[in-house]
Amino acid sequence: xxxxxxxxxDIGTMYGVxxxxxxxxxxxxxxxxxxxxGKVMFFAAGAFAVGALAVRLGTWLAGIQWQGEFKTxxxxxxxxxxxxxxxxxxxxxxxxxxxxxxxxxxxxILGIVASYPAIRLREDYLAITLIAAGELFRIFGxxxxxxxxxxxxxxxxxxxxxxxxxxxxxxxxxxxLSFAAASWLILYRLSTSPFGRALRAIRDExxxxxxxxxxxxxxxxxxxxxxxxxxxxxxxxxxxxMGSVLADDFNPLKTFLVVLxxxxxxxxxxxxxxxxxxxxxxxxRTLALLKHxxxxxxxxxxxxMLFFGVxxxxxxxxxxxxxxxxxxxxxxRAKFCRTKEGKLEKRLCK
Amino acid sequence: MVDDPLLRTVDLEKHFGGVKALDGxxxxxxxxxxTMLIGPxxxxxxxxxxxxxxxxxxxxxxVLYRDEDITYLPPHERYRRGIVRTFQVPKPFRSLSVLExxxxxxxxxxxTSAAKILxxxxxxxxxxxxxxxxxxxxxxxxxxxxxxxxxxxLSGGQMKLLEMGRALMSEPSLLLLDEPVAGVNPTLxxxxxxxxxKLRDEIGLTFLIVEHxxxxxxxxxxxxxxxxxxxxxxxxxxxxxxxxxxVVEAYLGD
Numbered sequence: 187x188x189x190x191x192x193x194x195x196d197i198g199t200m201y202g203v204x205x206x207x208x209x210x211x212x213x214x215x216x217x218x219x220x221x222x223x224g225k226v227m228f229f230a231a232g233a234f235a236v237g238a239l240a241v242r243l244g245t246w247l248a249g250i251q252w253q254g255e256f257k258t259x260x261x262x263x264x265x266x267x268x269x270x271x272x273x274x275x276x277x278x279x280x281x282x283x284x285x286x287x288x289x290x291x292x293x294x295i296l297g298i299v300a301s302y303p304a305i306r307l308r309e310d311y312l313a314i315t316l317i318a319a320g321e322l323f324r325i326f327g328x329x330x331x332x333x334x335x336x337x338x339x340x341x342x343x344x345x346x347x348x349x350x351x352x353x354x355x356x357x358x359x360x361x362x363l364s365f366a367a368a369s370w371l372i373l374y375r376l377s378t379s380p381f382g383r384a385l386r387a388i389r390d391e392x393x394x395x396x397x398x399x400x401x402x403x404x405x406x407x408x409x410x411x412x413x414x415x416x417x418x419x420x421x422x423x424x425x426x427x428m429g430s431v432l433a434d435d436f437n438p439l440k441t442f443l444v445v446l447x448x449x450x451x452x453x454x455x456x457x458x459x460x461x462x463x464x465x466x467x468x469x470x471r472t473l474a475l476l477k478h479x480x481x482x483x484x485x486x487x488x489x490x491m492l493f494f495g496v497x498x499x500x501x502x503x504x505x506x507x508x509x510x511x512x513x514x515x516x517x518x519r520a521k522f523c524r525t526k527e528g529k530l531e532k533r534l535c536k
Numbered sequence: 537m538v539d540d541p542l543l544r545t546v547d548l549e550k551h552f553g554g555v556k557a558l559d560g561x562x563x564x565x566x567x568x569x570x571t572m573l574i575g576p577x578x579x580x581x582x583x584x585x586x587x588x589x590x591x592x593x594x595x596x597x598x599v600l601y602r603d604e605d606i607t608y609l610p611p612h613e614r615y616r617r618g619i620v621r622t623f624q625v626p627k628p629f630r631s632l633s634v635l636e637x638x639x640x641x642x643x644x645x646x647x648t649s650a651a652k653i654l655x656x657x658x659x660x661x662x663x664x665x666x667x668x669x670x671x672x673x674x675x676x677x678x679x680x681x682x683x684x685x686x687x688x689x690l691s692g693g694q695m696k697l698l699e700m701g702r703a704l705m706s707e708p709s710l711l712l713l714d715e716p717v718a719g720v721n722p723t724l725x726x727x728x729x730x731x732x733x734k735l736r737d738e739i740g741l742t743f744l745i746v747e748h749x750x751x752x753x754x755x756x757x758x759x760x761x762x763x764x765x766x767x768x769x770x771x772x773x774x775x776x777x778x779x780x781x782x783v784v785e786a787y788l789g790d
Contacts, residue, residue: 375654380639380647380663387629387640393591394627398641398706399615408650454631514633514686517663 193471195355199427201467202362206420207444208451208459209366209373210413215445216453216512217382218409219389220304224316225444227300227323228293228414230436232421234327235289236342237334237431240281241267244343247277257331257338261430264341275348282345286422293418297410304410305403317438327433339432342425358427365423369416374456378515385409386454439491446498452508461509469493542567542602542710542742543588543619549596550583550766557583558594559766565710568740570732570756572747574777575763576787581746582624584763585714588744589621590614601710618709622702622716624746626695628687635683637698638670639663641705673701676731678724693720700728704735713745717752725749729756754778762786 207229214220241260244267245252252263271278303315327334334340346357376382388395388402396402425431443466451462473490482489501508541564550558557580565571573581586592588599590611599607606614620641629637640647644666646659653659674680677697682690687698696719703711716732717725733756735741747753754760760777762770764786770777777783 372654376650379653380659381650381653383632383636383640384647386632387637390629390631391627393611394623394629394702395640396611397589397591397615397621398702399612399643400640400647401610401612412650512631514631514636514684516633516636516684517639517660 192355195359197467197471198359199362199423201463202359202366203420203424203427204444204447204463204467205366205459206369206416206423208447208463209369209456210416210420211444211448212453212456212459213373213376213385213416214409214413216448216455216458217377217385217389218405219309220406220410221309221313222300222316222410222413223313223438223441223445224300224320225417226436226438226440227316227320228296228417229421229424229440230320230323230327230433231293231296231414232289232418233425233431233436234323234334234421234433235292235418236285236422236425237340239285239288240264240342240345240425241340243281243284244270244277247281248274255331256340257335260335260338261341264343264429267343268347271343271345272347278343278345278348281343282426286419289418289422290415293421294411294415296418297412297414298407300414301403301407301410304406317441320436320438320441324433324436327436334431334433336433339430342429342431344429345426362423362427365419369419370456370459372412372416373459377456379517382515383517443494446494449498449508450501452510452512454512455508455510458508458510458512465509466494469497540567540603541565543744544600545584545588545597546600547597548584548587548594548599550580550587550592550594556766558587558597560597561763561766561768562597563761563768563771565742565744566759567742568736569758570736570743570745571759571761572745572753572757572774573761573763574747574750574783575769578765579763579786580766581763582714583766585621585712585744585746589619589712591621615706618707619712620703620706620708620710621712622699622714624714624718626692626699628690628695628698630686630688632687633684634674634679634687634690634698634701635667635670637687638673638701638705639666641702642666642670643707670701670705673704676704677701678727693724696720697724697728708741710742710744713743713747715747716745717747717749722752725752729753732756750778 207225211222211225214222241264245263248267248270250263250266300316304312307315328336346354349357384400385405388400388405392402447462447466448459450465452458470490473493477486543565545561545563548558548561561584573584575581587594590609593608598605601617601619629640644662646662671680674683677700679694679697690698700716717728729752732743736743754774757774760771760774761768762777762783769782769786770780
């Protein structure tokens with residue numbers, strides 16, 4: 187039987203992780219128009235940073251002597267570190283904080299590196315370059331064992347092991363959703379500010395924006411750095427929640443799921459991401475449950491992908507603007523309203 | 537006594553494949569004057585605006601602004617120095633409202649720092665002032681009732697006015713206008729030209745204008761450069777240039 191509590195924990199935590207990813211995609215693609223098809227690389231950057239650092243830092247703090255290969259022993263030692271964390275919450279939070287900062291900085295640096303092709307390449311070539319870069323990063327992780335355990339993956343200690351049994355899961359939801367809320371608020375605040383307006387101007391008419399004083403190179407660099415740092419934070423939370431990091435988990439499909447969420451919800455509107463992620467997670471979990479009851483003549487896991495492919499096509503064909511379409515966002519809309527004659531009046535509406 | 541020119545081009549060259557769009561073009565734009573470029577289609581006027589505005593790099597020659605060499609500066613650096621242009625085919629920020637289109641052009645720099653926006657609300661106060669300023673410009677151009685309309689919903693003429701509005705919002709010292717009154721009804725076209733003259737007289741704004749509708753515009757301008765096949769064939773006051781046989785021939789000949 188399905189454990190309803192664990193199902194909700196899973197839905198809540200994954201909603202948070204994908205909301206962070208979608209918010210960063212919305213900032214880069216929806217607002218500035220950079221098709222970041224390498225999103226999974228920055229997500230992986232955060233997860234790989236946790237994979238490479240958390241268990242090492244943990245054993246060092248716990249004073250555990252490491253014997254044997256990293257690749258074969260990391261799962262074992264991460265369990266030992268989890269046991270240590272169960273009685274040492276401060277050390278657990280320290281490991282979390284250090285990996286979080288390292289991951290965000292690493293993500294931002296990768297984002298700045300990625301902004302170089304983003305400045306020089308046209309959209310489609312940029313997309314190809316970023317997909318390939320993401321794959322390179324995954325293949326590096328898969329083949330260089332001392333980094334994150336290669337094909338075996340790496341164990342990640344449980345940073346919430348010190349919480350009482352039963353509340354730990356709620357702790358992961360809270361962690362995930364609070365970072366998601368912060369990411370979304372950053373997106374919303376920027377989107378409804380002069381900064382977001384400049385991004386949209388660049389997206390709509392690059393040359394006109396440059397003529398009106400916008401340094402396009404700088405904007406792309408800033409947005410990719412911020413968006414990539416956000417994606418890396420999503421990777422950190424994902425890694426701790428899953429309890430392990432496996433390089434092959436970070437395939438290009440993850441990027442396209444995020445694209446699906448942003449397009450489905452409505453790119454160019456921050457509210458779109460909230461809805462797009464919710465719809466995706468709901469459908470995905472429903473399908474995962476239905477898999478137990480429906481028998482198909484092929485591997486049932488492909489059915490979900492077929493289904494999402496069809497949804498993406500239908501959205502692009504019949505509602506390309508998404509569920510919640512973009513609209514002009516007045517930065518201080520509340521204070522300016524239209525009168526009956528269509529004139530703008532200050533402080534008419536509440 | 538003639539003032540030092542605000543803008544000078546020196547022997548500008550620009551080729552597109554085998555076509556010489558600019559073939560040694562040297563012009564001078566005096567401060568607080570309206571200078572106009574005329575010439576048949578394909579004579580190189582828009583190319584010259586593109587080179588001066590920074591959208592194109594010339595193959596040879598120089599662009600000097602207040603005696604500084606700006607030939608290879610990117611457009612946003614020219615904006616910082618006070619050079620702003622409009623486009624022949626309007627380039628509105630199509631998903632933004634008319635008001636927002638104007639706000640983008642503001643020189644206040646509220647949009648440069650994401651950190652400042654995230655960490656304080658100081659920008660909102662300044663933004664209100666900018667909105668009021670933007671409205672004065674919209675009223676002047678008679679499109680204030682469209683403030684909340686998405687720019688891609690405007691008519692061609694309204695888009696022209698929006699371009700003009702953005703340029704004014706940016707407080708330029710040199711405005712490059714590529715066909716500012718094309719597609720605008722004659723009454724409004726005269727209004728725009730009178731307003732250009734007013735800006736010249738009142739705040740000493742300098743204009744370099746490309747325009748085909750000589751019937752409307754010639755009476756408002758101070759200096760004219762006539763171009764033909766990438767060269768300047770005549771320059772002087774409107775009367776001098778229009779009575780120059782070379783200019784007449786360029787327009788009527790093949």
